[in-house]
Amino acid sequence: MKSLLLNKILYILGFKRQKKISLSKEIIADSLKLLNKLSWDTSFISPVWEKVFSKFGETNLNKSKNEIDLIALKENYENYFVNQTNQRAYDLTILDNFNQNIFLFGPKKSGKSYLANLWKDKNNAISYNNNFSAIIETKKNVVIDDVLGKSSDENLFHLINHCKLNHLKIYFVSSFNISDYDFKFKDLYSRLREFFYIEIKAPDEEMCKMLMVKLFSDKQIIIKNKEIFDFVFKRLNRTYLDIYIFVEKLDRLSLEKKRQLTIPLIKEII
Numbered sequence: 001m002k003s004l005l006l007n008k009i010l011y012i013l014g015f016k017r018q019k020k021i022s023l024s025k026e027i028i029a030d031s032l033k034l035l036n037k038l039s040w041d042t043s044f045i046s047p048v049w050e051k052v053f054s055k056f057g058e059t060n061l062n063k064s065k066n067e068i069d070l071i072a073l074k075e076n077y078e079n080y081f082v083n084q085t086n087q088r089a090y091d092l093t094i095l096d097n098f099n100q101n102i103f104l105f106g107p108k109k110s111g112k113s114y115l116a117n118l119w120k121d122k123n124n125a126i127s128y129n130n131n132f133s134a135i136i137e138t139k140k141n142v143v144i145d146d147v148l149g150k151s152s153d154e155n156l157f158h159l160i161n162h163c164k165l166n167h168l169k170i171y172f173v174s175s176f177n178i179s180d181y182d183f184k185f186k187d188l189y190s191r192l193r194e195f196f197y198i199e200i201k202a203p204d205e206e207m208c209k210m211l212m213v214k215l216f217s218d219k220q221i222i223i224k225n226k227e228i229f230d231f232v233f234k235r236l237n238r239t240y241l242d243i244y245i246f247v248e249k250l251d252r253l254s255l256e257k258k259r260q261l262t263i264p265l266i267k268e269i270i
Contacts, residue, residue, distance in 0.1 A: 080114055081210045085201040092198055093119050093171075101163075101170040103147075103192060105177050106200025109240035112173045116143050119171045128159065135159060139166055147172040153185030160191045170195075208238045215247040221254065221261060231263050235270050246270070 082090045089104060093115045102119070104112055120127065125141035126134070132155060135142060142163060144150060151159075163170050172195065174181075183189040203211065212233065216223060223229050236246055249269045250261070259265055 080111055081207065081214070083204070083206050083210075085204055085207050086111065089115060089198045089200050092196070094122060099169065100196040101160075101172070101194070102198060103172045103174070103178070103195040104198045104200070105174045107202055107240050108175050109244050110200045110203070112175075112200060113145050116145055116171055116173045119143065123169060123171075125169070125171065132159060132162075135162065139168065141169040141171070143171045143173070145173045146175070148174050148176070148178075148181050153183055153188045157185055157188040157191060160188075203238060203240055203243075205238075208236075208243060209233065211240065211243050212236075212247070215243065219247060219251040221247070221251060223261060228261060228263060228266070232266055232270070 080090070086106075089106070092098060092102065093104070104115060106112055119125065120141075120143045123141045125143050126138055128135060128142050128144045128151070142159065144156075147156065160170065162168075172192075177197070177199070178189065178192050212229075232246075236242060246269065250266065253265065253269060254261060257265070
C-alpha cells in the first residue's frame with residue numbers, strides 16, 4: 001500500500017510514468033502522510049497540488065467518486081515541472097497560432113530541448129542538422145537545438161531567409177542570448193533580432209528541490225530522511241547543471257561502494 005501511494009505521488013510530481021492512474025483527495029492526504037512519516041518536508045510539494053487542482057477544479061474532482069484520470073494531465077505534469085522560472089517559455093511553446101519565430105535561451109540542462117521537441121511535434125517541424133537541402137525539399141517548420149554552436153553563421157542566415165520566403169516557422173534553442181555571442185556574419189545578427197525571445201531563468205528554490213527529487217527517483221536513490229535532503233540542498237550549487245552532475249556522481253559512488261545514502265557518503269563528493 002505504501003509503495004502504491006508513493007508511486008502515485010511521484011507520478012503526480014512528474015517522477016513516474018504510468019499508463020493510467022487515478023487521484024482522489026484521500027489518495028493525496030494518505031500520500032502526504034506517508035511522506036511525513038518518512039520525515040520529508042512536504043511544504044515544497046503543495047504548489048504542485050495547487051496547480052493540479054486549479055487545472056481540473058473541484059467539479060472534475062467530484063466526478064466519478066471524486067477521482068480524476070491523470071492521463072488527461074498535460075505533459076508538463078508528466079515530464080516537465082513548470083513554475084515561475086520557465087512558465088512563460090512553456091506557455092509560448094505550446095501556444096496555438098503563435099506565428100513569430102522563437103529564440104529560446106537559458107541555462108544548460110534546464111529543459112530547453114524538451115520544449116523544442118514539444119514545439120516540433122506541435123508544429124510538424126523537422127530538426128536541422130546542417131542539411132540545408134532537406135529543409136528546401138520538405139518545406140517544413142524548423143527546430144535547431146544549440147543553434148549558435150551547430151551551424152555556420154552564413155548557413156543560418158540563408159536558412160532564416162528561406163523560411164521567411166516560404167512562410168515557415170523557426171524555433172531556435174541556445175544556452176546564451178545573442179547579445180553574448182560574437183557574430184562573424186553581421187547580417188545574421190540583424191535577422192535574429194526579429195525573433196521573439198524567451199528566457200528560462202536560473203532555477204529558484206522550488207525548482208531545485210523538485211529537480212533533485214525527480215533525479216533521485218530516476219536513479220532509484222532512496223533518501224530516508226529530511227536531514228539528508230537538507231544537508232545536500234544547503235551545500236549544492238543551485239544550478240541545473242550542478243544538480244545533474246551531483247546526482248550522477250552520487251549514483252556512481254553509491255553503486256561502487258554498495259552503501260545506502262548517508263551524510264558521510266555525500267561528504268565524499270560535496
